[in-house]
Amino acid sequence: xxxxxxxxxxxxxxxxxxxxxxxxFMGVGTPTRIVEALVERQARQLTIIGNDTxxxxxxxxxxxxxxxxxxxxxxxxxxxxxxxxxxxxxxVDVELVPQGTLIExxxxxxxxxxxxxxPTGLGTSAAQGKQIITVQGREFLLELPIRADFAIIHAHEAxxxxxxxxxxxxxxxxxxxxxxxxxxxxxPNEIVPVGVLSPDAVRxxxxxxxxxxxxxx
Amino acid sequence: MEQKEIIARxxxxxLRDQTLVNLGIGLPTLVAKYVPAGINVAFQSENxxxxxGSPPPTGMEDPNLTDAGGGFISALPGAxxxxxxxxxxxxxxxxxxxxxxxxxxxxxxxxxxNWTIPGKxxxxxxxxxxxxxxxxxxxxxxxxxxxxxxxxxxxxxxxxTSVRPVSLIVTDLAVLRPTPEGLVLQERAxxxxxxxxLEATVAPLIVADDVPEMGIPST
Numbered sequence: 443x444x445x446x447x448x449x450x451x452x453x454x455x456x457x458x459x460x461x462x463x464x465x466x467f468m469g470v471g472t473p474t475r476i477v478e479a480l481v482e483r484q485a486r487q488l489t490i491i492g493n494d495t496x497x498x499x500x501x502x503x504x505x506x507x508x509x510x511x512x513x514x515x516x517x518x519x520x521x522x523x524x525x526x527x528x529x530x531x532x533x534v535d536v537e538l539v540p541q542g543t544l545i546e547x548x549x550x551x552x553x554x555x556x557x558x559x560x561p562t563g564l565g566t567s568a569a570q571g572k573q574i575i576t577v578q579g580r581e582f583l584l585e586l587p588i589r590a591d592f593a594i595i596h597a598h599e600a601x602x603x604x605x606x607x608x609x610x611x612x613x614x615x616x617x618x619x620x621x622x623x624x625x626x627x628x629x630p631n632e633i634v635p636v637g638v639l640s641p642d643a644v645r646x647x648x649x650x651x652x653x654x655x656x657x658x659x
Numbered sequence: 660m661e662q663k664e665i666i667a668r669x670x671x672x673x674l675r676d677q678t679l680v681n682l683g684i685g686l687p688t689l690v691a692k693y694v695p696a697g698i699n700v701a702f703q704s705e706n707x708x709x710x711x712g713s714p715p716p717t718g719m720e721d722p723n724l725t726d727a728g729g730g731f732i733s734a735l736p737g738a739x740x741x742x743x744x745x746x747x748x749x750x751x752x753x754x755x756x757x758x759x760x761x762x763x764x765x766x767x768x769x770x771x772x773n774w775t776i777p778g779k780x781x782x783x784x785x786x787x788x789x790x791x792x793x794x795x796x797x798x799x800x801x802x803x804x805x806x807x808x809x810x811x812x813x814x815x816x817x818x819x820t821s822v823r824p825v826s827l828i829v830t831d832l833a834v835l836r837p838t839p840e841g842l843v844l845q846e847r848a849x850x851x852x853x854x855x856x857l858e859a860t861v862a863p864l865i866v867a868d869d870v871p872e873m874g875i876p877s878t
Contacts, residue, residue, distance in 0.1 A: 468729030520782025542747025542789035565822030
């Protein structure tokens with residue numbers, strides 16, 4: 443039977459220099475116990491990939507201010523002045539990607555696709571260096587797949603088969619990033635016995651998840 | 660009436676019954692207050708919900724129920740939540756009827772810049788590029804001028820959000836409609852003269868003999 447691990451154990455699985463996909467939108471739906479454990483173990487040189495860097499003190503904003511991050515691939519840093527300061531100081535390399543493009547690139551990476559064709563960003567700075575492909579008379583940008591070494595997920599419920607459910611707007615990037623990493627670690631609010639979750643309620647099949655973090659004490 | 664209220668009230672008149680609407684952060688959020696009676700719209704937020712309502716009373720917030728700015732919201736009966744891939748499939752796929760966005764500049768061709776001021780403000784484009792590329796109608800809600808400078812310019816000085824022209828621009832002075840021939844001055848704010856609009860606008864405007872006032876209360 444699968445056992446849950448501590449958040450500290452989860453953080454020890456993620457070495458310095460690793461790339462990490464994270465769930466969360468302005469910190470909502472971010473696995474905060476794993477994030478805190480990464481801060482505590484003084485992780486360094488991480489590449490983090492997700493929607494935004496939240497606010498100072500919230501979500502992955504904690505990783506930024508604790509100096510854990512070398513590179514952030516995100517759609518938005520506007521609510522976190524710390525990210526902007528560190529970007530200007532050259533301490534954190536920031537790559538900005540349109541939100542819908544970022545999630546589709548991750549979906550492509552997780553779903554075995556060679557990329558996606560999107561109209562988003564055509565004629566803007568987001569198109570720099572990218573191939574334009576014409577399909578049925580319309581132009582699209584070729585956006586390449588994204589994968590990472592780790593994905594850290596916030597779920598609502600899990601069972602010991604590692605099946606996951608999500609809640610409301612805390613869902614966001616979580617079900618998609620579960621597809622796109624070599625090692626997937628989920629931090630649920632609750633862990634229930636196998637058989638309790640309705641098959642229809644499960645959004646992430648447990649076969650995608652490698653480690654489950656124990657419920658909050 | 661405050662400038663922002665003029666803009667929000669006029670944008671609200673663009674909303675049609677039984678449509679899906681996305682309101683950007685800031686000024687566009689105000690539009691929800693002025694939805695005309697008898698018009699039922701569903702609001703989408705790109706972080707993954709259709710059918711949200713006003714912030715709940717203090718003490719009744721749900722940490723898993725927020726808008727794109729991270730603020731607490733409520734879910735109306737019949738609301739639905741989804742992941743970010745679904746959210747942008749809806750947006751890019753033409754399933755979103757209207758998006759209302761703030762703006763830094765709009766040019767004579769109706770192109771919008773609203774996501775960065777290089778060297779000064781680099782917040783990131785978030786969902787804006789996808790919204791402008793994909794929504795059926797894109798309405799810009801913004802002040803006509805900033806620090807005495809017109810925001811309706813001949814050519815964008817700031818990086819564009821999309822090369823697709825927006826559908827309508829609503830400011831505290833006027834309603835402007837991009838056309839292949841240029842920006843048409845469609846309406847003026849209550850009590851505002853055509854000359855005032857022209858003075859506050861750098862881009863050339865196409866002006867008819869009679870330009871009606873916005874159909875909003877004049878006080």
